[in-house]
Amino acid sequence: MSGFEVIAAGVLSLLQDRGRFGQSALGLTTGGAMDAPSARWANRLLGNDYGAPLIECSVGGLQLRTNTSSYIAVTGAELPLSINGKAAELWTVHKVQPGDVIELGMVSQGLRAYLAASGGFAVTPQFGSVSTVLREGIGGLKGNKLQSGDVLAAQPVNQLPRLSLPLAYRPQFNRVLTLRLVEGYQADSFPVTERQRFYLNSYKVTPQADRMGYKLTGTAIHSQQSQLLSEGICYGAVQIPPDGQPIVLLNDRQTLGGYPKIGSVLSLDCALLAQAVAGTELYFTPISPEQAHNALCLAKVRTDAITSQLVSL
């Protein structure tokens, strides 16, 4: 089978795509690349469909052996990338030949790197997506994380422009984050003083942060509503359990839950949060749904404009 063989999977490498939608009746979560903008860039640079299957490598340590002619791009977290021991630039298309060894070192800034191959990895979708959700045992190769010996099929590609995203357009995974939040759900059940404390004080990412959600620590805030019927949770929803410490629910979140929620973090900022390590300081700031919509449309227009200006190396 032509494609790529996993020599070492590293800390946690998962096949992902844009996510699994429309399966909430079975209770299936969405999954998908945690830093979606970085994942989309890896696919954009290669001329793939933006949601083509790729590898999300958390923390680093992934090694692949190529056994086809192809092109790859690695985006997301800052880490050393090498091809046959020779340093290769991130956010850039590289040609690979049969026998080439691709190696991702350990992350120095950010948490998750994305490795895409031209045409995308050919993996059979489960419930409409290849996104791996370990808690569910769904997606990827038999619901598992990548392991040494796994083979990821990919079509041979012999001609592709060697695009690179200019440095100025690559995201910075800064230490202090400001997460824009659309107030919603039970926001009204949090007294104004509680909400002011929520926006004025900083929070820190705890070690209890994974693909399901990021638990934060800081000023406890409390809702006046304690009992709630379980209801649908959208991406980025900020849940406040009785201990008052916020949890930002991300890609592998539970679909329904019964803790009060103050609103939801803008998806563009969820992607930055997903790159944040424990101890990262952050603030929340409220925005209107109109501002959120504007930010999303602007990000799309900007990304399309940058893409159209890219020139081959």
Added chain:
Amino acid sequence: MSKPQYQLTLAGENALILYFDQRIDPAISALVQQACVLIRAELAEDLIDVLPSYASVLVMFNPLRTDHFRVQAQLKHCLANLHNSDSQSGKVVELPVYYSEESGPDLALIAQTKNISIDEVIQRHQAVSYRVYAIGFAPGFAYLGEVDPLLQMPRLATPRAKVPRGAVAIADRQTAIYPAQSPGGWNLIGLCPTRMFNPEQTPVMPVSVGDEVRFVAIDKAEFLRLGGELQGAKL
């Protein structure tokens, strides 16, 4: 018959949540089902997903195709067709449960809080039949209602990091079976050996929304014979 009442609330950048009267009631559950059908037809391609629960429907749309204003107007338009109707019930499903302090670490706490014996907690949990009101939180996690008012318990202040597969649990007046090991904040009272979600099987789940579930107590030997596992269930 009066028109069904609802409230539309913002949920996120591309999500609105539709709330009916916030109670566990088969008639409300039927309205939720109706609303899902109407919303799917009205929003069509602009929709990313519709997530029903006991008394709410989360509507997620594609923000690069539409916006909150337009979606709100469309929802109001299509929800004018909601009508109160008799709820229909589905099939009856019996699920075995091994109730014990070994398999249900919160049994003693519930008994103590309610000042009844552990045996009475177990008896009361089995005495009623439950309706499947929603499926979610995790694949195959069916929310069942309603629990005897005497067994009503709040969720844990801090959720457990690890609840085993098959754990039978109570939160408020809801009960459920954890279909896979996961974090969770419900009170655990027993273990069920039946797989609640299996992608290799058809159907994937033994129950669907609208079905009726009855719990039947089994002993440890029967639990193990039915393929139940106590290892990994240690808390």
